[in-house]
Structures are given as C-alpha cells and as structure tokens.
Amino acid sequence: MLDFEHKFDAKIGKKAKESIKKSFSALQKERSSGKIGYYNLPENGFSLLEEVEKYKKTNEYLKENLIKDIVVIGIGGSSLGTKAVYELLKDQTKTDKKLYFLENVDPLDITRTLKKINKNRAMFIVISKSGSTIETTSIFKYIMEKYKLSFKSKSDMQRVVAITDNGSALSMLAEKNSIKQFNIPLNVGGRFSVLSAVGIVPLALANFDVNSLLKGAMAYVNSFFEGKENRLLEKAYFYSKVAKQYPINVMFTYSTLFTYFNQWYVQLWAESLGKIDKIGNSVGLTPIHLIGSVDQHSFLQLIIQGPKNKTVTVIKIEDFKKPIKVPKLNLDFLDKVDYINGHKFNTLLNAECDATYETIIDENIPADCITLDKITPENIGSLILYYELLTSAVGQFFEINTYDQPGVEFGKVKLVKKFTK
Amino acid sequence: MLDFEHKFDAKIGKKAKESIKKSFSALQKERSSGKIGYYNLPENGFSLLEEVEKYKKTNEYLKENLIKDIVVIGIGGSSLGTKAVYELLKDQTKTDKKLYFLENVDPLDITRTLKKINKNRAMFIVISKSGSTIETTSIFKYIMEKYKLSFKSKSDMQRVVAITDNGSALSMLAEKNSIKQFNIPLNVGGRFSVLSAVGIVPLALANFDVNSLLKGAMAYVNSFFEGKENRLLEKAYFYSKVAKQYPINVMFTYSTLFTYFNQWYVQLWAESLGKIDKIGNSVGLTPIHLIGSVDQHSFLQLIIQGPKNKTVTVIKIEDFKKPIKVPKLNLDFLDKVDYINGHKFNTLLNAECDATYETIIDENIPADCITLDKITPENIGSLILYYELLTSAVGQFFEINTYDQPGVEFGKVKLVKKFTK
Numbered sequence A, B: 001m002l003d004f005e006h007k008f009d010a011k012i013g014k015k016a017k018e019s020i021k022k023s024f025s026a027l028q029k030e031r032s033s034g035k036i037g038y039y040n041l042p043e044n045g046f047s048l049l050e051e052v053e054k055y056k057k058t059n060e061y062l063k064e065n066l067i068k069d070i071v072v073i074g075i076g077g078s079s080l081g082t083k084a085v086y087e088l089l090k091d092q093t094k095t096d097k098k099l100y101f102l103e104n105v106d107p108l109d110i111t112r113t114l115k116k117i118n119k120n121r122a123m124f125i126v127i128s129k130s131g132s133t134i135e136t137t138s139i140f141k142y143i144m145e146k147y148k149l150s151f152k153s154k155s156d157m158q159r160v161v162a163i164t165d166n167g168s169a170l171s172m173l174a175e176k177n178s179i180k181q182f183n184i185p186l187n188v189g190g191r192f193s194v195l196s197a198v199g200i201v202p203l204a205l206a207n208f209d210v211n212s213l214l215k216g217a218m219a220y221v222n223s224f225f226e227g228k229e230n231r232l233l234e235k236a237y238f239y240s241k242v243a244k245q246y247p248i249n250v251m252f253t254y255s256t257l258f259t260y261f262n263q264w265y266v267q268l269w270a271e272s273l274g275k276i277d278k279i280g281n282s283v284g285l286t287p288i289h290l291i292g293s294v295d296q297h298s299f300l301q302l303i304i305q306g307p308k309n310k311t312v313t314v315i316k317i318e319d320f321k322k323p324i325k326v327p328k329l330n331l332d333f334l335d336k337v338d339y340i341n342g343h344k345f346n347t348l349l350n351a352e353c354d355a356t357y358e359t360i361i362d363e364n365i366p367a368d369c370i371t372l373d374k375i376t377p378e379n380i381g382s383l384i385l386y387y388e389l390l391t392s393a394v395g396q397f398f399e400i401n402t403y404d405q406p407g408v409e410f411g412k413v414k415l416v417k418k419f420t421k
Helices: A014-032 A038-058 A080-092 A107-114 A134-146 A169-176 A197-205 A210-225 A230-241 A256-273 A299-305 A335-340 A345-362 A377-398 A406-420 B014-032 B038-058 B080-092 B107-114 B134-146 B169-176 B197-205 B210-225 B230-241 B256-273 B299-305 B335-340 B345-362 B377-398 B406-420
Strands: A002-007 A069-073 A098-102 A122-128 A160-165 A180-184 A248-253 A286-291 A310-317 A367-372 B002-007 B069-073 B098-102 B122-128 B160-165 B180-184 B248-253 B286-291 B310-317 B367-372
Touching (some): A014 A230, A014 A377, A038 A180, A038 A210, A038 A377, A080 A098, A080 A256, A080 B107, A107 A134, A107 B256, A122 A197, A134 B335, A134 B345, A160 A169, A210 A377, A230 A377, A248 A256, A256 A286, A256 A377, A256 B107, A256 B299, A286 B286, A299 B256, A299 B406, A310 A345, A335 B134, A335 B406, A345 A367, A345 B107, A345 B134, A367 A377, A406 B345, B014 B038, B014 B230, B014 B377, B038 B180, B038 B197, B038 B210, B069 B197, B080 B098, B080 B377, B098 B107, B107 B134, B160 B169, B160 B197, B180 B197, B197 B210, B248 B256, B256 B377, B299 B345, B310 B345, B345 B367, B367 B377
Parallel strands (some): A069 A098, A160 A180, A248 A286, A248 A310, B069 B122, B122 B160, B160 B180, B248 B286, B248 B310
Antiparallel strands (some): A002 A367, B002 B367
C-alpha cells in the first residue's frame, strides 16, 4: 500500500482543473494510440514472464541449475531499473543467484566486477535497445575474448542472452548465432523499459517475484487511467507551474536500499524533462537523490537555509519487518541519548524521517511524502509506475517530447569522429 | 599530478583581483589564527600516523594480525571521506583487511552489512565528533549486544577504538573503559575531517598508503598558501558571482571508483555553503554528482538542453594503468562500432569524457576540467585539499560561516522531542 501526502499549495482552481483534464486526455491518447508503450508493459509482462519460465526449462545450463552469476551488460536504461529492483528485493528473495552489472567502460570498474564472477557458473545478458551501444558492445566483446566464448559453440551461446529491439544489429547477431533473444517493444524508450524484457528477464532468471512486481505496477496504472490518481496530476501541474522558482526536485528516501531506485528516478526525470519545448525554450527540472538519515548530516543544511529553490519528496517505509532494537544499554556519560534505548531501529529511522519532513515544512519548502507500508514487490511495482506517470504528466504540462533525447546524441557524434577522422 | 583547465569567462578585472586578494588574506588569517584547523591536518597527520603504527604494535589483536574486518561506525563527516579514499585506493593497496561502514540506522542496511562481517576477526571503530551522535551510539550499542562485547573485558575493549573530540561523552566513556581513543582537533569540523584521525586511523589500520595521501595533501595546501593556485580562487570568485544564474554545480567524474568521492564533495559543498549570510539572505550552491560514461545516458540530456542553470566540472583520469582492450572482434551486423576495436577501454572512456566536455562547452555552459594523470594516494590527497580550499574560498566570497550547520540542528531538536515529550 502506498500513501501520498502533499504539503504544497497546488491552488487547483478552474484553470488548473481544465489543464489537468487536458493532460489526462493527452496521456490516455498516448496510451491508446500505441505511440508510447510503457503504459502497457505491466499487462504484457505476464506473458513475457511465461516465456522466461519456458526458457528456464529448455536452456541446458538453467534447467540443470548450473548458473549462479547473472551478468547484465548494459548502460543507462538497460541497467539502472533492474539494479534498483534487485537491491530493494534481494534480501527477501529466495535465490541462489546473484546479479552483477557491467555498465561503465572504466577499466578499473570492469576488472573489479569481473573478479567476483565465476566464468563456469555465469550467464551473460547483453542489453542494448538500439543494438549497438558502444559501451555495451565493447564490454561484450571483451567478455567473449576473456572467457574464450565462441560463437561457433552452441553450448557457449546457451550462456548468452540478448535483449534488444527486434531487427537491431544485436538482434540479427543473436539470430545468426543461436543466441536466445528477448525484444523490447519499439514504442518503449530505454529509461521507461524496466518492466519490459530489460528488467523482467534478469530478475525472473534470478527467481525474483516478478509476478507481484507486475501486479503492483498494473494496479497503479489501471487506477491512474480510471481517474483515481488525481493527486499525481496535481503534483505534476504544480511542478510545471513553479519550475522557474523551484528548478530542483529532491527525492529524500529513508532507506539505504533505495540508493539505486533514487538513481533510476534521477535518470528518468532528467533525461525526460530536460528539453527544448515547442517554442524553443529550454525547460526541465533538476533531480537530486538523497538517502536518510545519512544525508541529514550534509545536504539537509542546504535545503533548510540555502536558496529556496527546491521541492522535496520524502519517501518513508512504515515497517521494515526487521525488529532489531537499540539495546537497553546505559553507557557512562552517554545518558543524553538513552531516550532511544529499547526502541526499534525502524522507529528511530522513521522519527528522523518525520522530524526532517516537519522541519522542511516549517521552512515553507514545498514538500510531499510518499509512504510505503513495507518494501514489497507490489509496492515497488506501483512506485515505478507512479514515477513514470508523473514524468509523463510533467512532460505534458511542459509541452515537450518526453521520450526522446537529442542532447545526448551530440556527444555521440563527437565520439565517433574521434576514432574515425 | 593534477591539471586544471577552465573554460568559463571569469572576467578577472581590477575589482575581481582585489576581491580575490582579500579572500586569500582572510583564508591565511583563518589558518594562522588557529580558528580553522583543517589547513594543518596534512602536516599534523604524519605524527598521528606514527601513533597509529605504534598502536598496531601494542594492540593484542593487531600485532598478531588477527583483524581482517575493520568496521567503521559513523555517519556523514565520520564516514564519507574515508569511504571515498577506501574505494579509490583499495585495488592498489596490499592488504588482507576490509573496511565496512555502518552509517544508517536503516535496519535492513545494518543487517545486510553485518552479514558480511566475521565477529572473531573484526575491529570496531566508533566515530563521532560530538561524541553523542544518535545514529552512531545506537549502532554501537547494538554491536555491543549482538557480539556480546563487554566493557568489563579488557580483551573485548581491545577490539574497539573511539575517534572523537577530546572531552566528549564518547571520549570519557573510552577513558573509563580502557578503549583506545584518537582525537579530532576541536577546530576541525566533521566534513573537513577526513585527514584527521577520522580517516587516517581506519585507513592506516588497513595498511593504506596514508603517508603519500598526506604528502599530496600537504603539497597542495602549501602550494595554495604560497600563492600558486590562483585558478582556484578565480573559480571560487566566479562561482560566487554567478550563483543566481548558475545555482547548480555538477561534478561529472569519468571513473566509477569516484562514486563516494563525489558524494564526499556533495556533503562538503552543500553543508558548508547552504547558509544565511550576514545580511540575512539565503545563499548556497547545489552540488550534483555524476559518473561518466554512465550518466551520459541520462543526466547529460538535461545539462545540454535543459535550463542553463548549471556549471560543470569534468574530472578525467588520464591513465588508468589497466591496459585492457576492446578485442579486435568483428561481430556480424555490428561493424558500425568496429572503429573501437583494438583500443584500450581507457582510451574509449577518455574519448567519451572529451566528447562530453566539448559538447558542454559548445552549448556555452561554464565548465572546467580537472585531470589526474593517474589515481594515486598523492593525487587524491591533493584533490581533497583542492575541494576543501575551494569550499572555504567560495564561503569567503559569500561572506558566510562556512564551518557551522545550524539548519541541521532544527531537525535534531524535533527528533529528541518525539522521544522525550
């Protein structure tokens, strides 16, 4: 269960209501026209999941349970969402498999990660929507050479999976070399793809409860399109209206396990909303990700006393289902902090969360709080959809193309020139 | 060796030069008056290091080399700097010891971290400048109970080290219970304390080359106070002058190993500069930390096409000393990316760095580039001092107290009330 509390003055008058209605229709149209595909990923995920389960029974390594290390080779949208879900749910998942992520072409990072992998028990999942991402293909080539995997060996190719657009270069390579492939719908962009094969396949191969993740996501997207999530649209409207005064959006999550989820949000938000709008203005909102209580000891100072240019969303987990307590131990000279003795760490963390939230509100900083009753696959599925829909809605109010990324391409052109001139 | 290249128009006219001169004098005065102590940490670190080496020979577990897991219990300034240096240098350090960090009171995070630790080979370093940080003392109590450590056992207390201000509650507790303590100079704030006992002790216990780290730091601070680092002051001047137009400072580092270093910078920058100035205005600059090439696939879009409200610092490592290459493997259908074949990953990553930097400059976004010839303890020491001095200099131009954190205290008061009302 998720709860949404808003402590900002959204001033939802007649004009706002009309604007919100228009935005909602536009999102409905995006969905029904089939132009934007992520809305339907939860629903379509169930049959994909069946396909993965079938694959587990036919792949010679998987059916004998020989695979322990699942190595995801992908960057940006091809890794961040999966990493986020993996970190959140791995402790509550019964699995003998670990996921590893090769994202960066940093040679120290590649070496460090590969040290942890046992080649003989590893499966490699190469993920590139376009099929020719330079980081991904380069690391894949390196893996092929390092582990002496041959395209000519049917057995070797049973340890490689490709996830890519149908018809891409990587897709054709897979086709020709008997590599199992799963496809990303063409109408789903990388940063919106976590509930496509991109996330579903690695997570399902590692026995994560993808079914519940999809259920939670589907419940939220249905609820939204049934018109029951007005607060999301009000928040999006507010954010777009105050974008000049509040150009920075802080996500302050009270659990270390959300570290990568927060990063996933940053990617989604930054790349989707930082655009030139249809009359040529640069628009966008700058996302910041913080973890409580750690970042209370640093960034909170800037939020409270620095320029009032930030909105803050606090994410709180009500019940961590981990009843460890601060012992009733009275330490000499430290009686000042004895008030916490006997309380759960859960209670302390949430009291810190509440104290921070109240302090922020006292300073008239626009804030809202999302509460998860607990960390479950369903709740994480819903939260993913919440943020994707929020991003789309703000994009509608900004009147931009939320789904492209022309700015990123400039750098790519320069890169190719450096090697081919 | 570090190189600093600025691609912004700092317009250093007569007025600017005077202002810079004034700021430089003020920083000199801060140092010589003994009011602010971090300037002298590198120099004083060598004798501290000797003390640690002596301690290694007297502690019953250390001298027998029985300790493999060094567990740092600390939050914010008491952990982030150490974590940063640890991650950067651990691969090049000959050690049989690992550092672990218990920062957050998140019960899932505590449980996850403690699963990796073997009690019998562990040493616990409790770090709190004030001596009564609620997160740190609570986790310490939990450790005491979980591992059945007794204050009455001299042997148990040989496995605990306290790092705190002289005279703090934790200091008195250590004194009474025969716990070895190292002190943080009273004139050094938490976020400026990485080169005090806070960082030196855990890193030296794990056999890191702290000597070279200190040397690099000392070289830089001396060079600065000899007046040889004018570019730093020019950058600080520029940042303070354009703070309204460019309220956000992005650090875009091209190496995954800098992940925690970047976070350390964010803490330092946000908590030091987000202040109310002497005429009552909220000032401050908002730091963002990015890792290349990963974040090219996300945040770069916002930098390039979003609002022009950001300055960017690119950090580049010239030589990763890891000659792994993209194999000369021509993959069917993927000939488009064959241009990279045979090149080092080092070359690819740096070409991506250059391409990003050039793209940013093309868009007239104020940018500068810091180049490290390689990741060495000396260079990291210098870079730490560079950022600390830059922070102090911007604080001077803002006319704020760079070293306090009143905003953080508001939340603390609320927290205590929740438990003691």
